[in-house]
Amino acid sequence: MTVMDRYIDSTCFQKKRTQHVTLTDLTLLKDEFDSDGFVVLRNYLNAEELTEMHDHIDHYAQTIQSLDEIPGGAIKGMDQHDAWFHEYLEHGKHVPIMKHLLGDGLAPDNVTWLNKTKSTQRTMPHYDAIGSYLTPPSGISLWIAMDYIDSRNGCLHYEKGSHLRNLPSTYPLRDYDEHNVNVVPIVARPGDAVMHSTRVIHFSIDVIEERPRNAMVFAYWGGSSRIDPALVARSRSAYTEHRVIL
Numbered sequence: 001m002t003v004m005d006r007y008i009d010s011t012c013f014q015k016k017r018t019q020h021v022t023l024t025d026l027t028l029l030k031d032e033f034d035s036d037g038f039v040v041l042r043n044y045l046n047a048e049e050l051t052e053m054h055d056h057i058d059h060y061a062q063t064i065q066s067l068d069e070i071p072g073g074a075i076k077g078m079d080q081h082d083a084w085f086h087e088y089l090e091h092g093k094h095v096p097i098m099k100h101l102l103g104d105g106l107a108p109d110n111v112t113w114l115n116k117t118k119s120t121q122r123t124m125p126h127y128d129a130i131g132s133y134l135t136p137p138s139g140i141s142l143w144i145a146m147d148y149i150d151s152r153n154g155c156l157h158y159e160k161g162s163h164l165r166n167l168p169s170t171y172p173l174r175d176y177d178e179h180n181v182n183v184v185p186i187v188a189r190p191g192d193a194v195m196h197s198t199r200v201i202h203f204s205i206d207v208i209e210e211r212p213r214n215a216m217v218f219a220y221w222g223g224s225s226r227i228d229p230a231l232v233a234r235s236r237s238a239y240t241e242h243r244v245i246l
């Protein structure tokens, strides 16, 4: 059985709740990911999956912490407090797809819940490898829209091909031109997703209409990257000590 056959055969693609992903889809996705640094997956979560994730977000808010209590509009490391998000990080249906896109194993980092409002700072231009504790800082993240996110409530923008440039390691990126020709807005419906490289530049725009703008992020480093002992202390990931490679 080839690696590709295993993807098709994997339980992720067999589950009733999972849409069918063909070999052609995977090949096209990989080409797009390699050239742009990200791929957009419309209707990635179906209605049932979306409800299930909403339910677990609500459960987290009620039993552990609500995002309304957090000034920055983000809760990082939900996998450390909630078994469902921990399980999803390690075994979600995205795992084999993202391994294929990255061309490497996945070392889980954390689950983040975001909700940007008028009073929180937007996500400034950056790429996720800034501040990495790994060398090389390669990796991939799954971003899932839980609400309608458009030009009025802070839609996400990506710069195509920016993962191929050498970029400064400063957050936010200084003097960055947010209107350059390679920047594209990602207007998202609930359940749409983006899989992006840790090296691709992305940012959100200001919220001008107060509406829910919840998104979930499942972040991974490349399985072949090595932990840099000099940098690891700055990470809050639960995986720095007991590394898991998927």
Ligand SMILES: O=C(O)CCC(=O)C(=O)O
Pocket: 114, 116, 122, 123, 128, 141, 142, 143, 156, 202, 203, 204, 215, 217
């Ligand atoms: O949703 C956002 O505003 C930020 C998402 C982000 O920075 C990420 O997924 O890495």
